[in-house]
Amino acid sequence: MAIEISSYEKLLTGWSAYCDVSMPPEGLREFLPRLIPTLLSNMVYTDDDESLADAEEDESFPDRDQDLKPRFHASRLHGSETGEDDDDDDAVNVWNLRKCSAAGLDVLSNVFGDSILPTLMPLIELNLARTDDDSWKERETAVLSLGAIAEGCITGLYPHLPQIVAFLIPLLDDKFPLIRSITCWTLSRYSKFIVQSLEHPNGREQFDKILMGLLRRILDTNKRVQEAACSAFATLEEEAAEELVPHLEVILQHLMCAYGKYQRRNLRILYDALGTLADAVGAELNQAKYLDVFMPPLITKWQQLSNSDKDLFPLLECFTSIAQALGPGFAQFAEPVFQRCIDLIQTQQLAKIDPNTAGALYDREFIVCSLDLLSGLAEGLGAGIESLVAQSNLRDLLLQCCMDEAADVRQSALALLGDLSRVCPIHLHPRLQEFLTVAAKQLNPQSVKDAVSVANNACWAIGELAIKIGKEIAPVVITVVSCLVTILKSPEGLNKSLLENSAITLGRLSWVCPDIVAPHMDHFMQAWCNALCMIRDDFEKEDAFHGLCAMVAANPSGAVGSLAYICQACASWTEIKSEGLHSEVSQILNGYKQLLGSGGWEQCMSTLEPAVVQRLARYGKVIVKNDLTPTSEKAHTDGQVVCATWASRMV
Known part of the structure; x- marks a missing residue:
């Protein structure tokens, strides 16, 4: 039956x-x-599958509105988690x-x-x-x-993948479009293996064949094949990264040839492939011979599209990646792009109140994409964006966006707040306390529960501001620290990015305002140190440890009960590249050893894993040996100074 x-x-x-x-x-x-x-x-x-009929549709058929799938822009997120992959192929x-x-x-x-x-x-x-x-x-x-x-089944397939991939490559040129299409997709599923095989015999030859095969299919006359090839190529780009550099010229030629012939639906996917290429090769794209190929057509399209045309969305996203990749090289294109973003935000904020006056229906995605592109400009141009910000009303528009009821608008606005804090904080000063108050509000427990990504960006932005404005951040420090402690001690285990940013921002606040934070350290030191252990070595972790050292120096007795946790955090470093920070950490640990005496210190060491104790040796032999013989005269002198200071505070 x-x-x-x-x-x-x-x-x-x-x-x-x-x-x-x-x-x-x-x-x-x-x-x-x-x-x-x-x-x-x-x-x-x-036989009755509608895909069979669709597959016969060639590139000359204009796309209908119903052919254009709804698209969703992923708002900018600062941290280690960037969202889940979209596997809806x-x-x-x-x-x-x-x-x-x-x-x-x-x-x-x-x-x-x-x-x-x-x-x-x-x-x-x-x-x-x-x-x-x-x-x-x-x-x-x-x-x-x-x-x-x-x-x-990758483990079982692995020994046979060279033969499987070799068999698939000719199918990219099969006479049946749906075979060409599915072959693009299947090859993309093995992108990691294809790139790893570059180190093996014949691996580069196979990579080149796949690269050129996908580029040929990007120029296929069948729209379904174009779509599959473009998506597959974007996946390969993510894995291949710098391996694409020798092929940039031919890649750009193919992509821009496709740009001239694609209909609206596939044009969106092509923008993604071009943006992914920029992400993959970075500054390598910043050469005149490449810019002359892809920038003029993009600028022409940018000028053709109206401020209410939704086809502008993927182009905004594409420009974001290009601006970040080109860095200062994007300066020659920056002014009209920057101003267009300002116009889009202003138009949409007005449309929200009065669509008739604005001449457009409200669509907050225009705001989100524009904010993210401005972030890309700030990241790419650095201080070079200062003159553009100075001549605009971006500060006031940004504050409005930070208070928007839509979570994705706030998320992107707070990301931009952090980016501007890094490159031109002077232009935020007139409304600095308002920005700080709005950002701090996103960190209360209910806000974190409702919109964790917004809280993540607010946390990061506050930390960036703290580094730039110093003690001017004092009015919100206690409020923010209270929220950060709640996050760090959360039993639910919030997402990794928010935990890391909370640990870093707490450290930055402690660095610039140790006198405010240090009296409260016994409430959060253990949870904070646990979070610090999870952060990869970089400048943000250095900032956090500067804060740790500043707090301990301000209130050494407040950290005694958490000394084992501090030791574990200090041992989490692979290498502290900053000599100044390395010296600070060494002074803290040596200082505690001398304050506790050999017996108390050895008792603390006995609670730690042997591997942790071994890693602490990098801060000087005095840390792990019973005697108090320092590794150098300077270390001994530094230790005496610190201990004398701490002893007076402990009394």
Whole structure:
């Protein structure tokens, strides 16, 4: 008895859910020899699949409005977490029996791993061996299957990947557009392996073939293939990064050739590929021979689009990546881009109040994209943006955006606040306390719960401001520290980025206002040190440790109870590159050892893991030895000075 498609889809979805909720997989294992062939057979295009008709549509057909999928701009986020990958590819088209089955195979491969290969691979090989035109759908399914299992079965596939990739490359030029399309997608799923193979014999030759094959397909006459190739190329760019530099000229030539022929939908994907290229190669793009290829067409399009045209969104995003990559090289294009962003924000803020006066309907995404592009300009131009900010009303517009009721607007506005704090804080001064108050408000527990990404950027911006304005931040320090402590001690385990930024900002506040923060350190020192241990070595961690040292120097007795945690934090460094900070940390640890005496210090050391004690040796032998023999005369002198100072405070 045949199962209706709608019922079968539900059944397949149920199997995926069975695996997704981490139920014991053994209950399903015995059915795999029957389930896997069924999934493959249902991944074959049916004769009435609308994708077959769509696939015949060539590049000359204008896109209809209904062809343009809704797009969502990811607001700027400062920190270690940048969001989840968008895995919603069009290679398997709409959610139907075919996609349901492919998704099911993907999930099964992640749950059962290589154990599905003995059943699956003979079926794939059988379909790939069918080379007659009537069997193209089965070949397409085989390629789709290889893509679906790319993550879950990578260990078992790995020894065979050179042969698999070599087999896929000619399919980029297959006569059937849906095979060309799915081959682009499947190759993108193996991008990491393709780039890693550059170190192996023939790896570079294979990489070059894939690169040129995808570039050819970017110029395909079929819109579906163009889309798949552009998306696949963007994925390869992310993995390849600097490996693309020798190929920049030919890449840009192909991308800009496509730029001249793409319809609206694929043009959006092309912008993403160009922006991803800028992210991947950075300043290497800042050469006249490259700028002359891609900037004139982009500027022309920029000038053609009206302030209410939503096709401006992906172009704004593309310019953001380009501005960051070119750095000062973007200065020649900056003024009109900067002013356009200001105009867009002003127009939308007016449209929010009175669409008729503004001459446009309100769409906050124009504001978000414009704020993010301004952040990109600040990051790229550095202090070079100062003259543009000085001649604009950006400060007042930005304050309004920081108070907007929409979380994504506040998120991007606070990111820009932090970026401007780094490069031209002088222009924030007239409304500095208002900015600080608004940013601090985003850190109260309810605000953090409602919009954690907004809180993340507010936290980062306050830290950046603190470094630049020093003690002028004093009026909000206690309020902010109170919120940061709540975050650091949160039992729920907030996201990594917010925890890291909270630890860094607490350190920066402690550095500039140690007299305000130090009396309260016993309330947060242990949680703070735990968070500091998780931060990678960089200048932000250095700032945080300057704050730690400043606080301990201001109130050494307040940290005695947390000394083991301080030691663990100090041991978390791979290397402190700043000689000044290294000296500060050494003085603190040596000072505590002399204050506690050998017995008290050894007791503290006994609570630490041996590896931690060993890493502390980098701060001087006096740290880990029973005697008080310093590593140098200077260290001894520094230690005596610190200890004398602390002893007076301890009394």
